[in-house]
Amino acid sequence: MTREFRSYESGRTYAGNEDRAAVRRPASIKDVASAAGVSPTTVSHVLSGNRPVNELTAARVRSVVNRLGYVPASLARSLQAGSTSVIGLMIPDISNTFFAELAKGAEDAAHDLGYGVILCNTEFDADREDRYLGMIRSRFIDGMVYASGSPPSRRRLEALMGKFPIALADEEVEGLEGALIATADHEAGGRLVGEHLRALGHRRALMLTGPRALKSGVDRANGFVRAFRGEVVERVGDFKEASGHRLVAALLQEGGLDCTAVFAANDLMAFGALTALREAGLSVPRDVSVVGFDDIRAASQIHPALTTVHQPAYDVGRTATAQLLQYVTRGEVPPASRHTLPVELKVRGSTAPPAR
Amino acid sequence: MTREFRSYESGRTYAGNEDRAAVRRPASIKDVASAAGVSPTTVSHVLSGNRPVNELTAARVRSVVNRLGYVPASLARSLQAGSTSVIGLMIPDISNTFFAELAKGAEDAAHDLGYGVILCNTEFDADREDRYLGMIRSRFIDGMVYASGSPPSRRRLEALMGKFPIALADEEVEGLEGALIATADHEAGGRLVGEHLRALGHRRALMLTGPRALKSGVDRANGFVRAFRGEVVERVGDFKEASGHRLVAALLQEGGLDCTAVFAANDLMAFGALTALREAGLSVPRDVSVVGFDDIRAASQIHPALTTVHQPAYDVGRTATAQLLQYVTRGEVPPASRHTLPVELKVRGSTAPPAR
DNA sequence: CTAGATATCCAAAACGTTTTGCACAACGCC
DNA sequence: GGCGTTGTGCAAAACGTTTTGGATATCTAG
Known part of the structure; x- marks a missing residue:
């Protein structure tokens, strides 16, 4: 031949x-x-x-x-066209249901406009994040949805943001203005919890927060404290189940909780708190009410079902991506713009009026 | 100009x-x-x-x-090199923790070799799947990890498999020989459950299967039936929570379950079954034992914690991808080869000896 | 019958790299 | 002084498209 x-x-x-x-x-x-x-x-x-x-x-x-x-050959086509119709999605951990939901929203939005999504799972590893950011600098992807609030990358991100289309999802990176942002209304979520507990008659609450560095956590706490208008004892955790358990157990040992309600900044810490309370022989919600944040799947399946704030993870991903693509398709770098998505309080079995 | x-x-x-x-x-x-x-x-x-x-x-x-x-410009580089260092990962639903874990394994394996992963979330939609398969035909991706057992695509997949590097993960597509396959040992999983329930003393069980078309589900059922050596009532569901609830509720209405144990072919259906049982006033595990399959995160977080078979989702994704890349990097179409990964029975609170 | 419009298709440039064959000079060796 | 060797860098081809300015033939109107 x-x-x-x-x-x-x-x-x-x-x-x-x-x-x-x-x-x-x-x-x-x-x-x-x-x-x-x-x-x-x-x-x-x-x-x-x-x-x-x-x-x-x-x-x-x-x-x-x-x-x-x-x-x-789409490569040749892309080379000629100057764009690939692919964007990146940077998240810390795809096996976390919150980010998985967010990813689903992002993929849906991208698919609607014929875009593909490259999964950039960072595990909070800066090198890994850098490699993925390289994809945008080498123009292999047309844009990036960034949902990974790992602090070390802020500097690099800042340099990129003026040059390439980048949208922030879920977590606004502190001090990074002038970006496209889609995030849940964490402050309102905290407020809803505060109002709910106050309406039930609680006047003294324990609040388990996340690390101070994350703006979302701070917002939740602020919203809560403002709306609750009662006494709030604050303890700093790390969003993991173990920390919720540890903090509550420690307080119980030191001579009692001295609170009628516990508000954990996420569901996992709430689970930890529940376990600690059960171990101490306290009953939820009779002795203590417990509220979480996120509404992960297990929240509705445990017993008693957890009262919590439902975060629109899917919508956050979808909105951030749709917004980003709106500019990418026109070849523009997106302007500053914020989209705050509504949250919803799910009242379930873990809250009740305080024992009198 | x-x-x-x-x-x-x-x-x-x-x-x-x-x-x-x-x-x-x-x-x-x-x-x-x-x-x-x-x-x-x-x-x-x-x-x-x-x-x-x-x-x-x-x-x-x-x-x-x-x-x-x-x-x-990586595009120009790829055009010249004839490969993009990107592969696709086709899954039905990234918000399902099983696939999220699998995705994480795939991403890790790809990252190790400097490859990127395009998330192809199909929602069981054939058009969507076709679009993503187009990426491999147009050579935008160097290979594909396929973990979406939606039947309609088999024909198309078959045509592609000889020409492009494709690896099957988790679900072997029936009748598709000569492929690279990484899957959990579903049959052994079913067997472990059967042995466990038999050892506890159960002799009559309800088995909620997935759709007959999926080989994994059939394998689980076969393994179970063979090892249980008792009477097994079988009902066909669709792997969704609602179907587990529906099937069990229907049986309860029709005049009793008449079984001391329920084995659902995945955790979601087990959750549905649990809800139905609770609604009927039955206690788990006192009145009925319940076993799931997959060991998704919520399985250990609900109360009572679910006895289930742990699937190595992460390893399945990682193995399939690593295998695939081994051939992609050498520019070869992979040969037929199967990797069966071990599963593990997690005995938790939802199983106990039958009431006497 | 002729000028302009229309239909049809091609050549060449452009996208931005990497690879390969070669040219040229300087150097060491016998 | 000739010859292989090494060091250095360039031109051109190749990857596979899309786009644009014409070129040629055919048609239409006056």
Whole structure:
């Protein structure tokens, strides 16, 4: 097999790879063109409909396309077009249901506009994050949805944000203004909890917060304290179940909780608190009410079901992505703009009026 | 339009877009070359280390690279190289923790070899799946990890499998031989459950299966039935929580469960079953034992904690991807090969000896 | 019968890299 | 002084598209 691609009129041959017949080079537009006796230009026009082509010629081209199983190389197309129709989604941990939901929203929004999503799972690893940021600098992706509040990257992010399309989701990176932001209304969530507990008659509460560095956690706490208008004892945890357990157990040992309600800044810490209370022989909600934040799946399945604030993780991902793409498709770097999405208080079995 | 890029020293502007100075074309290798007074070839060699370059020249080039903030366009690089260092991961639902774990394993394995992962979330939608399969045909991705057992795609998949690197994860597509496969040992999982329930003294069990079309579900059922060696009532569900609830509730209405144990083919259906049982006033595990499959996160967080079979979702994703990449990096289409990963029975609070 | 419009298709440039063959000079060796 | 060797860097081809300015033939109107 000589593998000659006799160009449509001149006797020129496109030198293929005669030697190794093993790996069959996929058909290119040139192959189609010469097989159909037209120029690559015409093939392109037939396929894109970008310019009219004689119907007879077009039919011939299409038949060759089928016969050869020709599929345009998207790489070459992207190179020419200057964009790839792919964006990145940077998150710390896809196995965390919150981020998985967020990712689903992002993927849906991207799919709607024909974009693909590259999963950038960082595990809070700065090197890993850097590698993924490199994808945007090398223009392999058209934009990035950034939902990973790992502090060390702020500097780098800042430098990129003016040059490339980037949207912040869920967590606004402290001190990073002028960006596209979609986040849940953490402050309102805290407020709802405060109002709920106050309405039930509670006047003294324990609040388990997340690390001070995360703005979302601070917002939740602020909203709560303002609305509760009672005494609030604050303890700083790390959003993990163990820390909720540890903090509550410690207080119980030191001579009693001295509170009628516990508000944990996320469901996992609330679970820890529940365990500690149960271990101490206290009953929820009879002796103590407990409220969480996030509404992860287990929250509604434990007993008693956990009163918590439902975060619109899916919507956060979807909104951030849709907003980002709105600018990406127009080749613009997005302006500063904030979207705060509503949260919802789910009242379940873990809260009740304080024992009198 | 002359399209000259002499901009660096002469005051000439970029012919590309004089009109909108807003969008500055990123520096190309030509820009660097002319600014450093060398050829693009030399720049390429300095950056890749592919051929030796005089240290003085190299230093000059590097300095220009920094000054201009040059980053090679990965698209052009990929076009030339003939591969993108990106693979696809096709799954039905990323918000399902099982697939999220699997995705994490895939991402980790890919990252280890410098590959990126495009998240292809199908929601069991054939069109969506087709679009993503198009990415491999258009060679935008170098390979695909396929973990979405939606039946309609089998035909298309079959056609692709000989031509492109594809690995099956978790679910082997029925009748699709000659592929790279990584899956959990579903049959052994079913067997472990059967042995466990039999050892506790159960002799009559209700088994909630998944759709018959999925081999994994069939394997689980077969393993269970063989090991349990008692009477098994079988009901077909669809792996969703609602179906577990519906099936059990229906049986209870029709005049009693008449079984001392329920084995659901996945945790979600087990959750549904638990709810139905609780609603009927039955106590788990006192009146009925319940076992699930998958060991999703919520399984250990509900009360009573669910006895279930731990699936190595992470390992399945990681193994499938690592195997796939082994061939992708060598430019080969992978041969037939199967990796069956061990499962583990997690005995928790939802199982006990039958009431006497 | 002729000028302009229309239909049809092609050549060449452009996207931004990497790779390969070659040119040229300087050097060491016999 | 000739010859292989090494060091250095360039030109050109190749990857596979899309886009744009024409070129040529055919048609239409006056």
